[in-house]
Amino acid sequence: MALSGTEVDVINSVARLRQATKDQIRREVGFSLDYIGFLCRYLLRKGYLDFSGGYYSLTRVGIKTLLTEETPKIDQKLIKEIASEVAKEFSGELKKEVKRIKIPVTQIRQEVEKKPEEQIKIKTDFELPIEDESLALESNINKIGAKLEKEKSDIDKSVKLFKEIQKRGRKR
Amino acid sequence: MIKRKEEKKVKGLKGEIQKGRGVDIGTVFVKCAQKESEEIAFRSQRNAFFEVEYTDFTKKILDNSKVKYIIKEDKLYVVGDEALQFANMFNKETRRPLSRGVISPTEKEALPMVELLIKSVVREPTYKGEIVYFSVPGEPLDADFNIIYHIKMIEGFLKTLGYTPKPINEGHAIVLSELAEEDFTGMGLSFGGGMVNVCLSFMSVPIFKFSVVKAGDWIDQQVAMAVDETASRVSAIKESSLDLSKEGNLSKIESALSIYYNHLIEYVIENIKQEFTKARRMSRIIKPITIVLSGGTSLPKGFSHRFKQILDQLKLPIPVGQARMATQPLRSVAKGALVAASADEGKK
Numbered sequence: 156m157a158l159s160g161t162e163v164d165v166i167n168s169v170a171r172l173r174q175a176t177k178d179q180i181r182r183e184v185g186f187s188l189d190y191i192g193f194l195c196r197y198l199l200r201k202g203y204l205d206f207s208g209g210y211y212s213l214t215r216v217g218i219k220t221l222l223t224e225e226t227p228k229i230d231q232k233l234i235k236e237i238a239s240e241v242a243k244e245f246s247g248e249l250k251k252e253v254k255r256i257k258i259p260v261t262q263i264r265q266e267v268e269k270k271p272e273e274q275i276k277i278k279t280d281f282e283l284p285i286e287d288e289s290l291a292l293e294s295n296i297n298k299i300g301a302k303l304e305k306e307k308s309d310i311d312k313s314v315k316l317f318k319e320i321q322k323r324g325r326k327r
Numbered sequence: 328m329i330k331r332k333e334e335k336k337v338k339g340l341k342g343e344i345q346k347g348r349g350v351d352i353g354t355v356f357v358k359c360a361q362k363e364s365e366e367i368a369f370r371s372q373r374n375a376f377f378e379v380e381y382t383d384f385t386k387k388i389l390d391n392s393k394v395k396y397i398i399k400e401d402k403l404y405v406v407g408d409e410a411l412q413f414a415n416m417f418n419k420e421t422r423r424p425l426s427r428g429v430i431s432p433t434e435k436e437a438l439p440m441v442e443l444l445i446k447s448v449v450r451e452p453t454y455k456g457e458i459v460y461f462s463v464p465g466e467p468l469d470a471d472f473n474i475i476y477h478i479k480m481i482e483g484f485l486k487t488l489g490y491t492p493k494p495i496n497e498g499h500a501i502v503l504s505e506l507a508e509e510d511f512t513g514m515g516l517s518f519g520g521g522m523v524n525v526c527l528s529f530m531s532v533p534i535f536k537f538s539v540v541k542a543g544d545w546i547d548q549q550v551a552m553a554v555d556e557t558a559s560r561v562s563a564i565k566e567s568s569l570d571l572s573k574e575g576n577l578s579k580i581e582s583a584l585s586i587y588y589n590h591l592i593e594y595v596i597e598n599i600k601q602e603f604t605k606a607r608r609m610s611r612i613i614k615p616i617t618i619v620l621s622g623g624t625s626l627p628k629g630f631s632h633r634f635k636q637i638l639d640q641l642k643l644p645i646p647v648g649q650a651r652m653a654t655q656p657l658r659s660v661a662k663g664a665l666v667a668a669s670a671d672e673g674k675k
Contacts, residue, residue: 161606185606190534285483289443293398295390296406301359301370301448306655308367310662313507314669320511320531321670 158203158220161186165194166203166217174210193324346453347672348490349500349664350461352445352481354425354521354544355623359448360661362669369658370448375421376440377410379403397443399436406440414559421559427540428464428522429477442484452489458671459490460664462497464522465536468598493671496536498526500663505619505653513617516595517660518624520544523595525602529612535602541594543624550583565627572629588630592637603644615648621656 158166161184168183169175175183181191195211198204203217213221345362358371372395379385381403389396395406405413414421424430424437424444431437449459463478478494485492495503501515511531517524520543526536547558547565554561564580571588573581618638620631631652638650653659 185535187533187535189532190529193529193532281479282483285480285487287442287446287484287487288439289446291399292439292443294396294406294443296372296395296397296443296447299393299395301372304369304371304658305363305366306369306658308362308365310362310367310504310666310669313503313666314673316507317503317511317531317666317670318673324530324532 162194162198162203163220165191165198166213166220169204169211169213169217170221174212176209177211180211196324344453345669345672346457347665347668348449348457348459349495349661349666349668350445350449350459350485351497351500351660351664352425352441352462353497353519353623353660354423354428354542355519356657357441357444357448358658358661359450360658360665362665367658367662367665369661370450372444372448373407373410374425374441374444375410375414375423376404376406376436377413377417377419377421379405379413397436397440399439404436404440406444411559411563414557415563418557419559420557423521426521427467427470427472427544428519428524428538429472429474430480438480441481445481445484446488449485449488449490455489456491457489458493458668459485460493460495460500460667460671461485462500462660462664463494465496465498465524465526465538467522467538467540470540493667495664495667496526496533497522497524497538497660498536499528499533500660500667501619501621501653502526502528502663503531503666504659504663505621506617509617512612512614513619514599515619515659515663516621516625518542518591518595518620518622518630520623523591523622523624525595525599527599527602527616534612535606537598537602539595539598541591543622546584546587546591546624549587550580553583554579556580566623569627570629571627571633588627588633589637591624592634593641596638596641596643600641600643612645615646617648618650619653619659620650621653621659623657625652625656 164184165180168180171183172179177188177192177195180195181188184191195204195206198217199206199211202214203220204211205214343364347362349360351358353374355374356371357374358369361368376397381398381401385403386396386398389405394409397404397406410421422434424434424440426433430441452459461481464474466473482492482494497517497519498515501517502511502513505515506513506528512529514525514527522538522540523542524536524538527534543562543565544558547561550556550561551558561580561584565584569581569584571585577585620634625631631650635650638647655662
């Protein structure tokens with residue numbers, strides 16, 4: 156099945172960064188982290204991406220995808236860049252083609268290292284000990300109670316479906 | 328199997344209470360949804376207060392009239408719906424413990440008041456560690472603040488009450504509540520008091536989510552300035568009698584409200600379009616999506632029609648099948664949060 160636009164964007168982005176975390180891909184492609192995770196899991200399962208130590212990288216299938224003209228709106232410049240890296244594994248003809256392309260390593264580094272402050276991902280979580288400050292208040296709210304409304308429940312089907320979709324998502 | 332199912336329910340005095348709760352912590356209302364037997368019970372409090380002179384006599388009158396109040400040191404605050412009535416009576420504004428979707432930084436009493444209101448709707452957990460999903464706004468696109476402090480404070484407080492709290496984006500909760508038939512694919516829009524929240528979801532996974540701080544309160548303030556009224560009075564008219572489908576014989580306030588509603592809807596749609604531009608492409612969503620409109624600011628008659636008219640003019644970069652109101656616009660966030668909580672409880 157042909158890849159969709161955003162899936163190609165993800166592949167392009169991983170190719171550009173060589174190795175990329177989900178968050179780095181998100182910054183390049185846009186969309187939410189959840190959705191990028193969803194796409195990466197799909198591409199991983201389909202064999203386009205590899206995942207190790209928190210980083211996604213392209214598999215041989217992923218690289219081939221970049222080189223296939225059928226793929227929609229692929230980054231032509233990127234193809235050349237990637238081709239230079241995989242040239243050894245491909246035909247001699249491709250090698251010749253790649254020889255014409257010169258990409259300074261500093262330029263690639265700059266691309267990866269731009270906006271360093273945005274690359275910082277907060278991993279720690281400060282457990283905030285919250286005191287119930289409302290205990291200091293005198294009030295009749297609990298005596299009067301909250302406004303209560305009821306409706307017939309129709310959520311069982313939604314809950315079941317949501318669980319199923321989440322389960323499928325995890326398998327992807 | 329039957330035994331396991333039974334373990335998920337707790338026999339209460341008024342029927343079986345199922346585990347898991349969903350809480351909508353909005354700028355105007357705090358609402359908790361909980362499944363009881365075959366029904367969903369919604370407990371809510373209006374997030375507004377108004378200071379009145381504290382005397383024992385006033386306190387007694389309020390007690391007898393069942394008007395909710397809070398006393399802090401030497402101050403007496405009327406809380407809830409009645410705060411709005413008091414404000415209108417005195418031609419003044421109500422105060423809010425939440426502002427623009429988060430705990431108000433300018434109200435000294437905000438935190439204990441929010442805690443009290445949350446506690447009164449959420450009540451005690453059925454068991455220690457019961458899962459509660461609470462709504463949080465998306466990162467605001469048009470304001471220079473983030474929501475981390477707000478989330479951590481609410482999360483910490485719910486933990487103190489004995490729950491296992493989990494945040495859920497407000498727009499995402501609407502998708503879970505309203506779009507099961509569409510496999511949770513579509514867009515949830517919550518037009519609240521302090522914020523408008525937007526979430527585009529594909530198969531229950533949020534593709535993008537954000538908020539803007541122009542919302543119901545902004546409309547009230549702009550109209551109040553335009554026609555020299557108090558925002559509380561404008562809000563009361565907006566909530567009680569505004570009809571956006573009315574074309575003639577509009578009062579000054581109604582005309583101003585209509586103008587600012589148009590402005591707000593266009594502003595929200597343009598921001599959605601910009602998010603699509605940022606994300607560049609829309610993958611996987613092939614079928615026309617459904618947009619669900621929800622929240623207190625969406626309640627006036629004719630709102631969804633006005634929204635559709637403006638959407639037709641501005642157009643989104645993906646096909647829209649329909650734009651419709653949520654079944655219960657004031658309950659859908661809490662209900663969606665309950666769907667998430669029930670699903671999590673079911674996994675235990």
